[in-house]
Amino acid sequence: MSEKGQISISAQNIFPIIKKWLYSEREIFLRELVSNGVDAITKLKILAGDGKVELGEEPLQVKVTFSTEAKTITVEDNGIGMTLEEVRKYLGQMAFSGAEEFIAQYQSGKDGIIGHFGLGFYSAFMVSRKVEVESLSWQEGAQAVRWSCTGEPEYTVEESTKADRGTRIVLHVAEDGEEFLDNWKLREILRRYCRFLPVPILIGDEVVNPEPPLWVSKPGDLKDEDYIAFYKKMFPADEEPYFWVHVNADFPFHLQGVLFFPRLNRQDDLRTDRMHLYCNRVFVSSEMNVLLPEAFQYIRGFIDSPDIPLNVSRSFLQQDASVRKIASHLSKKIADRIVELSTERPEEYNKMWKELHPYVKFACMRDDKFAERVSAALIYEKSDGTFTSLEEVLKQKYGEDYATDATEKHIYYAVPGETLRSLIHLYEEAGLPVILATPPIDSHYFNYYESKHHDAKISFQRVDAALGPELVADLPEVVDVDGRSVHDRVLERARALLPEVQFEAQKLKKSELPLVLVIPELQRRFKEMIAHQSPRGESPFGAHQCVLNLRHPVIERLDPAHAHPLSEETAREALTHLYDLALLPHKKLDPDAVDRLFVQAGSLMGRLSGDV
Numbered sequence: 001m002s003e004k005g006q007i008s009i010s011a012q013n014i015f016p017i018i019k020k021w022l023y024s025e026r027e028i029f030l031r032e033l034v035s036n037g038v039d040a041i042t043k044l045k046i047l048a049g050d051g052k053v054e055l056g057e058e059p060l061q062v063k064v065t066f067s068t069e070a071k072t073i074t075v076e077d078n079g080i081g082m083t084l085e086e087v088r089k090y091l092g093q094m095a096f097s098g099a100e101e102f103i104a105q106y107q108s109g110k111d112g113i114i115g116h117f118g119l120g121f122y123s124a125f126m127v128s129r130k131v132e133v134e135s136l137s138w139q140e141g142a143q144a145v146r147w148s149c150t151g152e153p154e155y156t157v158e159e160s161t162k163a164d165r166g167t168r169i170v171l172h173v174a175e176d177g178e179e180f181l182d183n184w185k186l187r188e189i190l191r192r193y194c195r196f197l198p199v200p201i202l203i204g205d206e207v208v209n210p211e212p213p214l215w216v217s218k219p220g221d222l223k224d225e226d227y228i229a230f231y232k233k234m235f236p237a238d239e240e241p242y243f244w245v246h247v248n249a250d251f252p253f254h255l256q257g258v259l260f261f262p263r264l265n266r267q268d269d270l271r272t273d274r275m276h277l278y279c280n281r282v283f284v285s286s287e288m289n290v291l292l293p294e295a296f297q298y299i300r301g302f303i304d305s306p307d308i309p310l311n312v313s314r315s316f317l318q319q320d321a322s323v324r325k326i327a328s329h330l331s332k333k334i335a336d337r338i339v340e341l342s343t344e345r346p347e348e349y350n351k352m353w354k355e356l357h358p359y360v361k362f363a364c365m366r367d368d369k370f371a372e373r374v375s376a377a378l379i380y381e382k383s384d385g386t387f388t389s390l391e392e393v394l395k396q397k398y399g400e401d402y403a404t405d406a407t408e409k410h411i412y413y414a415v416p417g418e419t420l421r422s423l424i425h426l427y428e429e430a431g432l433p434v435i436l437a438t439p440p441i442d443s444h445y446f447n448y449y450e451s452k453h454h455d456a457k458i459s460f461q462r463v464d465a466a467l468g469p470e471l472v473a474d475l476p477e478v479v480d481v482d483g484r485s486v487h488d489r490v491l492e493r494a495r496a497l498l499p500e501v502q503f504e505a506q507k508l509k510k511s512e513l514p515l516v517l518v519i520p521e522l523q524r525r526f527k528e529m530i531a532h533q534s535p536r537g538e539s540p541f542g543a544h545q546c547v548l549n550l551r552h553p554v555i556e557r558l559d560p561a562h563a564h565p566l567s568e569e570t571a572r573e574a575l576t577h578l579y580d581l582a583l584l585p586h587k588k589l590d591p592d593a594v595d596r597l598f599v600q601a602g603s604l605m606g607r608l609s610g611d612v
Helices: 011-021 028-049 084-092 098-106 120-126 175-180 183-194 224-234 314-319 321-344 346-366 368-377 390-398 421-429 441-452 486-497 521-533 568-586 591-609
Strands: 062-067 072-077 128-136 145-149 155-159 166-173 201-203 243-249 255-261 275-279 282-285 300-304 379-381 387-389 409-414 434-436 458-462 503-506 515-518 545-549
Touching (some): 028 062, 028 166, 028 282, 062 183, 084 128, 120 128, 183 201, 224 255, 243 321, 321 346, 346 368, 346 379, 379 434, 390 409, 441 458, 486 545, 515 568
Parallel strands (some): 062 201, 275 300, 409 434, 409 458, 503 545
Antiparallel strands (some): 072 166, 145 155, 243 255, 255 300, 275 282, 379 387, 515 545
16 A cells, blocks of 8 residues: 655744754844845846846835844845735745745846755744835835744734835844844945845945955956955955956856965965855855865965855765865866966976975875876975976987886985985986975875886985985995905994994995985885874984995095004094984984084094094
8 A cells, every 4th residue: 555645844843943044154144135136136137138128217226224223134125026916925935935936937147146945035034023015016116025934934914005116124133143233243244145245235324345355357457456456455464366267157057256376374374164165155154174275275265156056065066066076177177277377387386396296196195087188287395406207307418208218217306304305416417307205295196106107116215214326426446465355444443432223335437425324215205204293303314324435535544554543532423423413304403413523523633633
């Protein structure tokens, strides 16, 4: 047996639900009522455009007034108005949309009319003990009507003496809503939610929306100064943004907006409440960064789409298919703009890249499509101060056909503040380009890049991860009568002097570098990731090898067969001092270490000056 039924709603219980759960913020009532007034004026303009009504000289506007004595808030428009039948239909039936009916009847105004669900009016009961509506329709011969309700299922409707076209809504404010009987409070709400509506909104004699939003203008009609002025007006505490992305789409969704890339100078700059969402110019929320790629959720901006309802929530945004399409479109526009800047304004782009690069790289790792689009703009600063792409580095060393070459290919990098400049010079003189990297983001990005280019056998290697044959001088090896070379003798003595250090020795092409501390690449990356996840910020420097440069004057004198070998005590002190100096970029420098190095240097200089 089967049967069909109809779900019923208890009218007695619906108003308490509306008062508590219809909207998350009680102040939304003013946004909803003003939006209804704007819709009424928009409909009137549509009718006038179709020749169905003539507009007089009076300005079309929505007025908001209040009375602390009478405890009332009034929202009045001179729009289309309502007949008795329409009042019964639109106010007497919950969730019946007059906007949808108007669009269906006149086949016009879909993108300009705000409300579509027939619920916004009832938000008035969130702050009111009684609501009165007086309205006079635009239709010739219409009778003005008055509707009132105390928040119960029953309402009264009767004729009114209202003589001018439009609708007046009077809220008799409840005791728990008296905070809204304040000019500053009402003005602040109107400025937040209604400052970009296309119809003048007045509170007293002040127009709260004197200027249209920037995004409704065509990009070709705007100058850089216009974008900067708008940004400073909306975010007065911020510096000028680096750049912006003007968004305008008509298919498969309607979307307008402007995204700004701010200068991040403070921790609070990373807050994600700077992305403002609008629906037909009505403010919805400032916490809509879920529309953006995760890496760019610090972006400031404004997105206006009639496809997103006014009662939208963050959870809705994360699950809705059309919203995901909007997010994908914004990601594409961001990538295109970054590439455009890199080609059209390279010098300016290089300067902003130093701050922008972590977010671009993170976005690449999260979204392969974004990575593919932005690949041409992803650059690195080289050790000589110029900028280059990874592809250019590979071509410089391995040729145009590097991708099809089956040999291992290395991209060498250094970390400013940790890598010795003299070691970088060693690579440069060997014809090996060196890029500058920033951990921890580049440690992750290098892993990502290597996995994506696995077939091309591309890997990143820090300049102190290994000392390859390109860095070693091609000099003949001389052995003594016992068959031992300088390499053997120096290494043996160094290990005896400092047995706790793991030594190796090479004849490097440059003699100015006494030694290099070497730590394998994979070991370093692993320790870097652990260190940056540790709340104590531990150093990623761990087990390592100390490679002595046999061409350095001091290291040469560690050889017992040298014409002027260092004494045992001086050799130990010199080697210890050089080793401690090499550790400085890798470990925290405490006052005791500085004092020890200072005393050690003085003692060593005294010994060497005596040539002992």
